[in-house]
Amino acid sequence: MSKQTPTIMQGPVALKNVAAFMAMTTRLIERSPHLPGFGVCHGPSGFGKTYASIFAQNRVKAARIEVGDSWTRRTLLHRVLQEFGERARDRTPIADLAEMARNALAVDPSRPLIVDEADKLIDKGMIEILRELQEESTAPVILIGEEKLPTKLLAVERMHNRVLHWFSAEPCDLDDTRVLASAFAPRVEIKDDLLDTIRLRSGGRARRIVVNLDHAAVVARNNGYKTLDLKLWGSEEFFTGEPPTPRHVEAYPRRASVKAVA
Structure with a gap:
């Protein structure tokens, strides 16, 4: 019998950050009704925050969106509705979209909404929309962002004290x-x-x-x-993510000008 060749695993694997993200998600789902419903996962790029969130998404059937640079309030609400299987007309007023999104989250208050690249919502002044959605639906909302995300949330008075769990992603050991x-x-x-x-x-x-x-x-x-x-x-190079250092390239010598012979 020939030896079976191992297959390469694709997708999230059981790293410590994955386990910690899952623990935060479970805590938010099982929290008492009087407790705040936001969780925050923050850390530098490449620490596996997105992979951890996908693992949790698959385990608890969470809705998940990733905020884009070009998003508006309308885009945000449309994407939330799409994740919950709802659609709205393009010209639906923002207030009506927000009401539809709140109702969609409230259908199952134990189903979390995961928002990746949440920093962008704060930068665009759109984070209050998520606060309204969470408070009125009581569904858990998990924000994922870079290392400065908690500092940015502190500047939004009605947001930072509604965070039940802060999770700082750690480097791999x-x-x-x-x-x-x-x-x-x-x-x-x-x-x-x-x-x-x-x-x-x-x-x-x-x-x-x-x-x-x-x-x-x-x-x-x-x-x-x-x-x-x-x-x-041996002398194999490691990938560090650092760009190559500038090279000192000597300028090409100028060719001597040739005078045209009359």
Whole structure:
């Protein structure tokens, strides 16, 4: 019987941030009626916030939107309605759209609404719409954004004291890196010395770690390695996300001008 080739896992994996995001989601769903209904997940880009939210979305059948740079109030409400299976005419007044969205969330108050890139709603002065939707429907709303999201929320007086749970996404540790290696580079055994170096050079960002693990899998395959450590990695470069440094390119010498012969 031939040995079965491992398959590469696609989608969220069981990292610590995924477990913590799921715990926050469960707390919001099971909270007492008198408690606030907002949760906030914040952290630098690449820490796996979006993947964690997708995992929770699939587990609890949450609605999820990702705010775009060009969104208006109308766009926001239309997208929320679409996530709950509702549609409205393009010229429906904003107030009517908001009422429809509140009613959609209130159908099942235990079903969360996850809002990724929530920073943009604060920057555009649109976060109050979500506050109204949450308070009147009582459905949990989870905001996801960059590291400054809590500071931005503090500037909106009627928002920051309605947050039940603040979750700061953390960089991957060695255990997380092992989990990622098993999921995304299953055909090679990567030793801890290389895994920890990948983690450090990636700044603990899951996205960059996965890129380095993919490169490790290529290095192992091209060299016929079944295991790979820091010594075998040799002079291979790590993906750090940093742009290349400017090159000092000498200017091309100017050609001597040739005078036309009359």
